[in-house]
Amino acid sequence: MDAQEQTPGLVRGEGLTAWRQIADALTADIAAGRYAPGQQMPTEAALAARFAVNRHTVRRALAALAESGLVRASQGRGTFVEEAPLAYPIGPRTRFSEIVTGAGREAWGDLLASATVPAGPKQAAALAIEPGAPILELLTIHRADDAPISTAQTWLPLPRFSGFAAAYAERGSITRAFAACGVHDYTRLSTRIRARPADAQEAERLDIAPGRVVMVVSSVNIDSAGVPIQANRTLFAADRVELVIGG
Template identity: 60%
Template sequence: MKKSSDTSMTGEAIADFGDEPMTGTSDGALARAAGVTAWRQIADAIEADVMNGRLTPGSQLPTEARLAERFAVNRHTVRRAIAALAAKGLLRATQGRGTFVEAKPLAYPIGRRTRFTEIVSREGHEAGGELMSAAETVADEETARRLRLMPGSPVLRTEVRRFIDGTPVSSGTSFFPLPRFAGAAAVLRETGSITRALAACGVTDYVRAETRITARLATGDDAARLDLSPGRILFVVDALNVDGTGTPVQAAHVVFAADRVELVVENG
């Protein structure tokens, strides 16, 4: 399943917003003698509207051209203000789609039965998945240890990106033992669901045997995949799932945008 459709404001809603002055002076003009740079004043005005709820999570900002016209500045100045707010995690600028207010983080519980689609759907959101690559390879020492295989054993390596309401929230690499999961890639390509891929290979249920959580800063590749600014914080989750007999079925390495999900570790 490809990522879900965009949930931004409609063009009419954007036009209505653009016809009203933003926080600041009554006509939206900048205070030229305030001793604060123009881009900072614009950033502060937008941030104030996010904080007071006038710009709601998931809503789309007017275009750079309309903001430039409102504040009587060039588009480069507007772009710098948007970049500063994106770096803070308040906005998400996506090429070809526009700039959006970041949604509030989704509580994402991690326990013995962690299922992305179930968790997202339960919170009233739409889950999506996209298989980015799949290839047969051999297990290195660390992967073999996690899957209880001999080093050099054949495994299926996949990369999957996950979405909530069309916004990318995670990107992960998984390894599945072969030949047991030879058919998993085809199901992942069609549905984007790990659970369905495992079920198609005979694993009707599985549980989380181990989860390790660390953090790091986003690289340029992370930023491109998750539509965020380089340097933003990522949660790094290394997980091992096993079937009913305790046999490993998936070793995963997943990065989450830290300001889009709140990892909740469940006891028991």
């Protein structure tokens, strides 16, 4: 018997709104495994038919599930049950692609924008260069099985990494882009972590509701000679990862 066949009628006129009853029913369906992690939820039209309500009521119920972190809405694709949080170790050799594929999921990164900019005081200090020196700035998004896990701003010294943006756009991986630029190993020099609410633009990139918590990880990586090669600020959707420190 499927979820639709098990749905009781909505209780009318007893102080519990229709959308809340629908949200509770769908929450119970997810908890019971009727909709598996990563699975697409039925369309608004199908849910409206199941519960005998209009699509606006269904939309409000799905929004409540998204706000609670049970589902995510992907524009143009539908609504999906959230995966279990990804265990994400932070250590000397943190590699997004290796972590994601090690969890049995597909990893990919997209380059959203790149530009040559003058190094600000923080970037200059992190990269051990003079303030105002030209650096490459990248804006990227990183996915596991199409679910956005993080979005990042990355700064790299020039002219050493003048070809990095093209290498990353082609390969979808920071590690492989570094290898294409002659850096075959690098390690983490420092990591700082804090939490804050996502703004509207960040929320859109991560497919989360504005105001949901993101973990902000600021880091510096160095090459085998100890030279800083990358300063990074990564925003993780807090519902989708568990940062693991020291094993």
